[in-house]
Amino acid sequence: METTLINNSFASNPAVNASSAVHSTPYTFPKEHDLATLPIKMEVKDLSIYYNKFKAVEGISLAFPANQITAIIGPSGCGKSTLLRSLNRMTELIPRAHVEGSVFLDGENLYAPGTDVVELRRRIGMVFQRPNPFPMSIYDNIAYGPRLYGVKKRGTLDEIVETSLKQAALWDEVKDKLNDSGMALSGGQQQRLCIARALAVEPDVVLMDEPAASLDPIATLKIEELMQRIKANYTIIIVTHNMQQAARVSSFTAFMMMNEQRAGTLVEFGETTSLFTNPKHKQTEDYVTGRFG
Amino acid sequence: MTEMNAVVPSVATKVSHIQSHKGFRRRKAVNWVMLALTGLITLLAVVPLFWIIGYVVAKGGQYINLDFFTQLPRPSGIPGGGVLHAIEGTLLLTFFAALIAIPIGLFAAFYAAYHPNTLLGTLLRFGTDVLSGIPSIVVGIFVYALVVKPSGHYSLLSGSIAMAMIMLPTIIRTTEEMIKLVPVNLREGALALGAPEWKTALQVTLPAALSGILTGFLLSLARATGETAPLLFTALGNDRFNLSRMISSGVSAGQSIFAIIGNILEQPVDSLPLTLYKYSQDPNIDRINQSWAVAFVLVILVLTINIVARVWVEARAARLRQ
C-alpha cells in the first residue's frame, strides 16, 4: 500500500522526472514530430520470437518512421536485441529459433513465403555490438558487399569505398592506408569501418545493435555524430541499454520489458522527448528515472 | 499508427551502384549447387566406411567359428585351425604396451599440464607432437635398433615397446587436456588445506579427470591394437606361440612367476593385424579366408572401442551441459 502511494506521487508529478532526465544530458531533444503524419519505413505486427519453446519476445507491434533514428531501450534480457535481429531475419542463424507475426519493409512482409533473405538483408544492413571487420584490407572490407552484387570496375569500387568511408567519418583517418588490414584499426575506427561496410551496399534501413557498447566515450560520440549526419538518407534503428544515448540520438524510442513469463514485451513507444519527460506507463517512468534496471 | 503505411522511396540523392537483382539468380543457383555438393561429398565419404564394414562383416563372418578362437594354426594348406596364438599375442602386446605407456604418459601429462611454460614443458609438448607424427614403420625400425639388435632376437617385449610408443602421444595429450579441464579451485582448495601436491593430484585431480583420461586410453589402445608396421621387425610374428604350454612347462619346471613372464617376454609373438597381413599374402585360399575372419574380429573390436569411448564422451558432455 505504501509503495503504491509513493509511486503514485511520482507519477502525478512528471515534471520532476522530466527535469532530471533533461539535466542529466547537455543535449537538447530533437524538434517534436507528429508521429501520425510521418511516413513509415518498417512496421512490426504482432511479432513473437521463440527459442525452442521459450518465448523470448511476445506480441510486439510497432512502426519505424522513415529517415529517423528510433531507439529500442530496456533492461538487459528484455529481448531488444532479439527483436532487432528479427528485423532482417538474422534470428534464423540461431538453431531452433522461430518467429511468428510479420515485419513489413515498405509494405512488404519479410516473413512472407518466397521472400529472399539475401535480398532483404541487402536492403536492411546491420552493425553489431562488437566491431567485426573481416581480416582483409580496409578497402576490401568495404568492397566486399558491392563485389557480391557484381561491381567489378575498379573506378566504381574506388568511388563506393570513398563515399562510404566519408559517410562513416573515417575517410580522413584511413585514406592513406586503404590497403592496411581492417583489424589493425582501433576499436572505434573498426566500428566505423563496419558502418561504412554496411552503407556500401546502399541499404534503406540500418540496424544497430548496441554499436558503442564496447567503445570508449570519444569513439561513442563519433558514432553518434555520424548517425545524426546519415539519418537523412537512412532509417536507423538502434538498440541501446544506455538511456542517455537513446535520448541524445533518437527521435523515437521504444521501451521493452520482460513480463512475468520472462518474455520481452513492448511497454511504450513514442517520441523520445515525451517518453523521457512524460512517460505514460509507470514501468517506463521507473526505468527512465533509473529506479529500475 | 498501424493504419498508415505510407511508403517512402529510397532517397535518391546519391548515385546507385548496387543493382541487387543483377546476377541474383546465378548467385542463388551457385549457392544451392555448392551447398548440395558439400552434402553429397559427405555422403560419398561414408560410402567406403559402410562398404568396408559391410564387406568385412559379410565375408569374414562366414569363417568365424569356435575353432577360430580356440585353436592354434595348422600348417598352410591344411584347412581348419584358428588364430588363438594371435589373439593371445595381441592381448599380451597390448597389455604390456599399456603397462609401459600409461605410467610414463600419466606422469608426463601432469608435468605438461602444470608446467607448460618451462623449458622441459615446451620440449615435452614438442616431443609429444614429434612422436605422434612419426610413421609407425619408423617406430618399428627404431625399436629394432634400440632393443632387437642389442638383444639379438625379436620379442614380445620389443613389440610392446613399439606399441607403447604409438600409444604414448595420445595418452599424454588427452590426459593433459583432461587435467587442465579440472577446475582450478578444486585443486587449490585441496592444496590450501595443506594436502601435499601428490595427494591432491591422485585424490582430487585424477578422479575428477578420470573418465576423460580413460577415454584417451581406450582410443589409444584401439589404435595400437590395429597397428601392424611397428611389429614387423619387433614382435615379428610366431605361429608356434603357445601360451598355455609355456606357462604349464614353466610351472612344472618349478620356475617363479617372474621367470615365466620373463620367458614369455623374450618370445617373438604374432598379433591379429600381423596375422591378417601374412595370411592375405598367402596363396592358399583357406588362409585368405581366415584373414577376412581376422579382419572381422579387428574391425568389430576397434569399432566397438571407438563407439563406446565416443558415446561415453558425448554422454558426459551432455550431462555437463545440463
Next chain:
Amino acid sequence: MQNVVAHQRKKLPIFARIESITKHGDRVWTGLNIGMSLVVVLLMLLVGILLWQDSASSRQAFGFSFLSPFTEAAWNPVENNFAAWPFIYGTFITSLVALIIAVPLSIGIAIFLSELCPPWLRTPLNLLVELLSAIPSVVYGLWGIFVFLPLVITPLGQFLGSTLGSVPLLGSLFSGPISASGSSRLAAGVILAIMILPTIAAVTRDVLLAIPSSQREASLALGATRWETISRVLLPYGISGILGAVILGLGRALGETMAVTMVIGNSIGASASLLKPGYTMSSVIANEFAEAVSPMHSQALIEVALILFLMTLILNIIARLLIWSVARKSTSAVRV
C-alpha cells in the same frame, strides 16, 4: 586424542612408512613427473640419433647420390648398391594423388559438418568420419586387394590409360596398361586418399568452427549467400589452419605403410606411370627389412627410415605452426 596416538604407536612401522612417504611424497612425485617427461623428450632425440647412427655406413658409402633422381646406381641388394630415388618418387607421387583427391573432398565435408549440418545429424556424422580413421590399415589393405582394386582401380586405370595416356607430357604418368589385379601407384594413392580424408576433414572442421560467428553474421548481414560467406570469408579466414590440416594429412600419407604395401605392387620398375606397380619409402622398408641379409642393405633401409622421419618431422612442425597461428588470430580478432 590419547587413544589415537596410542593407536598410531601400535602400528608404528607401517605408520612411519606412510609418514616417510608423505614427507618425501612431493619430492618423489615431482621427480617422477620430471623423469617421465625426460623419457619422452629423450625418446624423441633417440629416434633421430639411433636412425642417424645405424645408417652411418650407408650414408658414407652413397652420400647424396642416395637421394638424387639423376643417380645411375639402382637399388640392388645383390651388388650392395643402393639409391632411394625410386621410393622417394613413389612416396611423392602416391601422396600427391592422395592429396588431389582428399583435399577438396575433406574441405567439402568440413564445410558441411561445421556450417550446414543440422545439429541432430552432426554427432553421428562426426562419429562416422572418425570411425573411418579408426579402421586398421591392414583392413584397408585387405579390402583394397580383393574388393576395391578389381572393382574400381582396374577399370579406372584402363579409362585413364586410354584417355590421358596419349596426352603429351601428362601421358607418361598414365601410360598403361594397368594390371588385372589393379596393383599400382594409383591404387595406393586412392586408398591413401580415403585414409587421410578423416584427418584433414576433422582438423578443417575444427578450424572452421573456431572462426568467430561474428564473421559469418557480418557477411550474411551484407546480403551474402551462405556459399559466398563460406568461400569469401570463412575459407580465407581459416586458410592457414586448413593448410595445416592438409600438411598433417600429407604427413600421414607419407608414413602410411601397410595398406600401401599391400596394394602398390612392390616393384621398382622403370616406368614412372601411375598405372604401374611401384614402391614407397615405407613399403620398401616393410617389405625388405626383415629379409635384409647384408649389413649395407639394412643400413640403407634405415637411412630410408631416417629420411622419412625427417620429412614427417618438418611437415609436422609446419602444420602445428599454421594451426597455432589461426588459434591466435581468432582470439585477437578484436583489438579494442
